[in-house]
Amino acid sequence: MTAPTIEATGLTKRFGNFTALDHLELKLEGAKCVGFLGPNGAGKTTTLKMLTDMIFPTAGECFINGISVQAERKVALADAGVLIESPEIYPSLTPRQALQMIADLRGLPARDTKGRIDEVLSEVKMADWADKRVGRFSKGMKQRINIAAALVHDPDVVILDEPATGLDPRGMAEVRDIVRGLKKRNRLIFMSSHILQEVVDVCDEVALIDKGKLLFYDTLANVTSKFAGGNPTIDVGLARPLGSESALQDIGALPGVTSCTLLEPKRIRLRFNGGPDGREQLLASLVELRIGVTSLSEPVSALEEIYLKQIEKGD
């Protein structure tokens, strides 16, 4: 029994002379959820399409459970469940018919198929719509069926490209629950997203990509502690410019504050390790200092900071 794996070696894709993905080296191994995070246009979909043989690499190769996708698409994809680019389903089919087609093509034993289809349809909360034609469905409903289609054969490796696309907030939360459920059943999930919170919520590890280059791949815990001492930042807004250097020192001495810098005359950035309870105390102490506090931002995690910085650099 070996652990599920996804691997890319020297993976490169050029469209004309534009390099959408540049020598990606990545190996994911074991039962976990890996977030593939990057701003729009970073090269996430391009990567996932090569992982599933929808487009062909300019250079390099991909492997699913050690089997080359480029050399043996049929064998490699047998173990994978794939959702890329929110596909459309033939409009005259019902979800049940569409999933039946997929189960047939994948070789699901006939005796298991019906039960399994009911199972995934209720997992994506579409059981009531099983026998209605897909043509009339909303974007979010279609996306739920797409997720069901990726899971109908209970794959070891699940590749999801922005699975929450088109879903309302409740739908997004449900997708996260589905992913958590997969994790519990020892699957390897590789999920792209441009939304940080989605990755933070369900993923154990994160691979950050921008402009076709992998910036890092590490566990969420490591990323958080490695960068910026792991402490979130809080911005303090002031009504008037901060009077003196000593006022800044006073703020730096408050409990939980590990550093303190003046961003603008009326804005201070703190690193704070005091947690939610400490924040109430922090606000009270700041007010007591009588420096004209008007606002206290939500804490920004270290990862978020890195991500935002990357995007800013990109623009």
Added chain:
Amino acid sequence: MAAHEASAVAKLPTAPRTRLQVPGSVNQVLKLTRAQFGEYLSSRRFVILVGIVIAIGGILTAVVAYFRSSLVSSSSLAFYGSLWGGAAGFVIVLAAVFFGGDAIAGEFQNKTGYFLMGLPIRRSVVYVGKYIAALLASLCVLFLFLVILLANGAYYYGGNALPWQLLPSVLLAVVYLFAVLGTTFLFSSLFKTSAYGFVLTAILFLFGFTLLQDLVQGLVKMEPWMVISYASSAIGEVFAPTVNWGLGGTIVSTRIPTGPGRFDTVTSYTSGVAEGLAIMLAYFLITGVVGLLLFEKEEFA
């Protein structure tokens, strides 16, 4: 504690489990064909096409009824020769454009291709499965047209006045459908937009090929054996008083007056039955191989 944890983990299914046995490619083609055929039958375009064929059949029925007095003097052979031999090719082209024109292009434009391409199937399975489904859907339409003609024939000539020529002619029509559909699939795989595939195949088959055929035979005065629409004349040739079963075409020269005392000769050709069959098979094979090769290299970008 450690032992307790270990037993809790052991209860969970461990990945990877026994791998699913993915069906062979031929088996997958059949499964995909079944799903696609169902999809075609319940599609709006199938309903429209059936409507068009019923309309054509209805018009033919009305025309035949109007001229029924002159029918009495002609044979059932002439009846089927002019109606089936004359119109089957058109019905085939119509069906092939409807079901084949955007068969591949539509997979890109409608993003339905992404639904299939993540599956453990070879690209060619998708191409062949769609082709067979389109073939079956087109056959339904073609046979509907045949049934309308047979009903008319039975009414005027009696139920058992079927000329034997109808059988080879229907078989030729089916082979012609293979070839025309193969050609529309090839052109369809050159585009990623439904409308382009549709319009190009429609223009090609409704005007392009016949125009080319006229140019070759009228101006170059050469047998247009390289044009697919030329092969369709074999479907009607079977009903001729003296059938040319061979591989060479029949020259038909018509003198038309171009001025006082002056004539021009217009040359046209009718393909021999074997020749027509050979052209159809050649188109079927060549477009099939080229289309499959192109589709194997196609990116779902």
